[in-house]
Amino acid sequence: MADPVLQVAGLRAGYGPAEVLFGVELHLARGEVAALMGRNGAGKSTTLKAIMGLLPPRGGSVRFAGQEIAGQAPYRIARLGLGYVPEDRRIFTDLTVTENLEVGRRAAPPGRAPWTPERLFEFFPNLAEMRHRRAGAMSGGEQQMLTIARSLMGNPEAVLLDEPSEGLAPVIVEQMAEAVLRMKAEGIAVLVSEQNLDFAGAVADRALILEKGSVRWQGSIATLEADEDVRRAHLTV
Amino acid sequence: MEWSFLLVQALSGLASASSLFVIASGLTIVFGVTRIVNFAHGSFYMLGAYVAVTLVPWLLEFDRSPWLFFAGVLVSAVVVGLFGVLMEVTLLRRIYRVPELFQLLATFGVVLIVQDLVLLAWGPVDIPGPRAPGLRHGVYILDQRFPAYELFLIFVGPAVLALLWLLMHRTRFGVLIRAATQDREMVGALGVNQAMLFTGTLFLGAALAGLGGALQIPRVSANPQMDLSVITEAFVVTVIGGMGSVPGAFLAALLIGQLQAFGVLVFPKITLVLVFLLMAAVLVVKPWGLLGRPEAAAGRAVLPEGILDPRPLDLAGKLLAAVALLGVLALPLLDAYAVKVGTEVLVLALAAFSLNFLVGNGGIVSFGHAAYFGLGAYGAGLLVTRAGLPMEPALVAAPIVGGASAALFGFFVVRLSGIYLAMLTLAFAQIAYAVVFQWVEVTGGDNGLVGVWPSAWAASREAYHYLTAAVTVAAIVFLRRVIHAPFGATLRAARDSAQRADAIGVDVRMHRWLGFTLAGAAAGLAGGLYAFSKGSIDPTLLGIPLSVDFLSMILLGGIQSVLGSIAGAAAFHAVKDFFMPLTDHWRLFLGLSIIAMVLIFPRGLAGAWASLRGRAA
Numbered sequence: 142m143a144d145p146v147l148q149v150a151g152l153r154a155g156y157g158p159a160e161v162l163f164g165v166e167l168h169l170a171r172g173e174v175a176a177l178m179g180r181n182g183a184g185k186s187t188t189l190k191a192i193m194g195l196l197p198p199r200g201g202s203v204r205f206a207g208q209e210i211a212g213q214a215p216y217r218i219a220r221l222g223l224g225y226v227p228e229d230r231r232i233f234t235d236l237t238v239t240e241n242l243e244v245g246r247r248a249a250p251p252g253r254a255p256w257t258p259e260r261l262f263e264f265f266p267n268l269a270e271m272r273h274r275r276a277g278a279m280s281g282g283e284q285q286m287l288t289i290a291r292s293l294m295g296n297p298e299a300v301l302l303d304e305p306s307e308g309l310a311p312v313i314v315e316q317m318a319e320a321v322l323r324m325k326a327e328g329i330a331v332l333v334s335e336q337n338l339d340f341a342g343a344v345a346d347r348a349l350i351l352e353k354g355s356v357r358w359q360g361s362i363a364t365l366e367a368d369e370d371v372r373r374a375h376l377t378v
Numbered sequence: 379m380e381w382s383f384l385l386v387q388a389l390s391g392l393a394s395a396s397s398l399f400v401i402a403s404g405l406t407i408v409f410g411v412t413r414i415v416n417f418a419h420g421s422f423y424m425l426g427a428y429v430a431v432t433l434v435p436w437l438l439e440f441d442r443s444p445w446l447f448f449a450g451v452l453v454s455a456v457v458v459g460l461f462g463v464l465m466e467v468t469l470l471r472r473i474y475r476v477p478e479l480f481q482l483l484a485t486f487g488v489v490l491i492v493q494d495l496v497l498l499a500w501g502p503v504d505i506p507g508p509r510a511p512g513l514r515h516g517v518y519i520l521d522q523r524f525p526a527y528e529l530f531l532i533f534v535g536p537a538v539l540a541l542l543w544l545l546m547h548r549t550r551f552g553v554l555i556r557a558a559t560q561d562r563e564m565v566g567a568l569g570v571n572q573a574m575l576f577t578g579t580l581f582l583g584a585a586l587a588g589l590g591g592a593l594q595i596p597r598v599s600a601n602p603q604m605d606l607s608v609i610t611e612a613f614v615v616t617v618i619g620g621m622g623s624v625p626g627a628f629l630a631a632l633l634i635g636q637l638q639a640f641g642v643l644v645f646p647k648i649t650l651v652l653v654f655l656l657m658a659a660v661l662v663v664k665p666w667g668l669l670g671r672p673e674a675a676a677g678r679a680v681l682p683e684g685i686l687d688p689r690p691l692d693l694a695g696k697l698l699a700a701v702a703l704l705g706v707l708a709l710p711l712l713d714a715y716a717v718k719v720g721t722e723v724l725v726l727a728l729a730a731f732s733l734n735f736l737v738g739n740g741g742i743v744s745f746g747h748a749a750y751f752g753l754g755a756y757g758a759g760l761l762v763t764r765a766g767l768p769m770e771p772a773l774v775a776a777p778i779v780g781g782a783s784a785a786l787f788g789f790f791v792v793r794l795s796g797i798y799l800a801m802l803t804l805a806f807a808q809i810a811y812a813v814v815f816q817w818v819e820v821t822g823g824d825n826g827l828v829g830v831w832p833s834a835w836a837a838s839r840e841a842y843h844y845l846t847a848a849v850t851v852a853a854i855v856f857l858r859r860v861i862h863a864p865f866g867a868t869l870r871a872a873r874d875s876a877q878r879a880d881a882i883g884v885d886v887r888m889h890r891w892l893g894f895t896l897a898g899a900a901a902g903l904a905g906g907l908y909a910f911s912k913g914s915i916d917p918t919l920l921g922i923p924l925s926v927d928f929l930s931m932i933l934l935g936g937i938q939s940v941l942g943s944i945a946g947a948a949a950f951h952a953v954k955d956f957f958m959p960l961t962d963h964w965r966l967f968l969g970l971s972i973i974a975m976v977l978i979f980p981r982g983l984a985g986a987w988a989s990l991r992g993r994a995a
Contacts, residue, residue, distance in 0.1 A: 216568075233564075240553045244570070247569045295569050
């Protein structure tokens, strides 16, 4: 396998006295979509936050684009080309759609065509119609589109996508899956945390299953879909 | 009343609203982004005035043109903006993640430092500024004369609002500021260097304060009291408008400007009170201010680690308490000075203990605890001097006055939380201060009252010392008992999660209200004892500086420690008493100490003691 864009080894993290991650090991190849799966409380969101530096890791190593990023400030990690789409969206509700995109804007690495609002509006036609609307006045699905668009404005090489399908109507979930596939087509690697196997199956090449703060299973998504025992052992409640 | 008179009154209200808005807009922008309530904003305002009274006359030497006057004003604003940058880089950057109480204290440390530096640089005498060339005349509105400069000021506020709007909506910097006001952590996760953004914000905020100060020079002389008087007004404007909201600040400034302009006609003595009443009313109806919104959970400052698990004293603790008690009793064997300091320490220890009962045990960060101390002192003092009662009933009345006023103010205070709560306690303390200060016939105003002497049996320094020791130790033991009792545990539960406490059937508001009242009563008792030890009362007993002293004591003692605030009070007072006479620059010294304490000593003396013992064990 070629040099992965993201390589996590022995990652530990937690909140106050509570330890959540006990040595997470994972990697993400360039241009690949991997699904980080697991039950509620397994540590999916915590893993993504710890990679992004939003929750300072307590141990282990996170390498991104050839650099050690564990312990770095989130803005430095973002500038290296790692995008982050949080679970609760965290769009700037007082700002318009265009202004939300402006906050995410960063120069593209040399030799790559930068994402512009115009290009993103082609990508997400819904957003184009409401570019001057206050983001707080949009529906949940539209807001979710906006968070993805906002992270793309930073011209990332890889994106951490936290539970994109959660709480959305099935038709919107389909649009989200389409968006992830188009990101993949653009050569962007995506690590998506997900509980919904249908969604993961539609977008991901590979699945990793977290349980009690470490990766307990990994393999191709097709294997996971075929193997009911694995699903029963790690995913079903 | 004449029509034209009312019109002119309204216009002067607009002019002061304008000035107020310029200052408050900077405060609210800085708070929005950094989540720090910057006490030093008033210092920036004062610096703006001082820089302008130095720079503008020098410029006008070249040519008495309006352009040079306004160029001087703008340059002063920029200079003050650079002071803001200095403060961000050297101090604020280190304290973004510490509890908001520590942030407030640290910025108050800057206030003290700037006060001394201003005295050093410009001296204690007020410096009148030049009048603005071209705007020195009066304009006739109907038949009333109105100063042209005031008329000009009326337009400054809307102009600044418009410029800020353009900045916030038409520049990347402004869009980032608005985004960070809502969720600064997410802004960082999108690759924005917060340090640069915060530095820029402080420049903008301080420059606005400096502009506000510089624009005042034709109206008021630059003087060393400008900082604290303006900061309370600016706080009130930002709280009423909604912290972080610039349009809200504009609206609030307009309201307050008119309230003051017309309030002065109806209640000439209590305009300050009117302003604070407006604030209390707004906060009860709209707890986040007129245009503010509830704080997002993300990026929110945390409460300091408070008292966790109060335990009975172990052997070392008992020994320490016994030694301290013996020391208190043995003090009269030393000289009279030691007795005086000892009595003061006992009184302050009770006040500090009652404050930590609120802060450490209840998570209620009161920024105006001196109000209850001072009201207790005035309650006792007035009974003695005005009603001719002896000391004993007056000392009984002191905690009743302190408790009753805490119950009254606390009724509103406990409806809020976090920074809004701190601001409201500060505002109420300023109301009490204003009443005492302005009601000269009864309180003696600024001079206070003398002749608050103990009864004959307690008149000697030693006897009064023992009386104080008996009362304060009993009160502290009682409060400590309350902390250990289920009531104290319930307050801690409400502190750690008001929602969860609510969900298991605790009446959080009622418990907090009772706790606030009890702490106020204890502070009032301390105030009463203090009044008789001094023989006099004056408004500084209710002032912000004394509230900050109390906070410094509990911080020094360690907020998470039950008994630490006693040690904190002793250490703080002994050091202050020792150093104040030695230096003319005790404010500088105190300010630097507070900042040092926040930066290196966040767990206080008791914390240092605990970790020392932890290391030894």
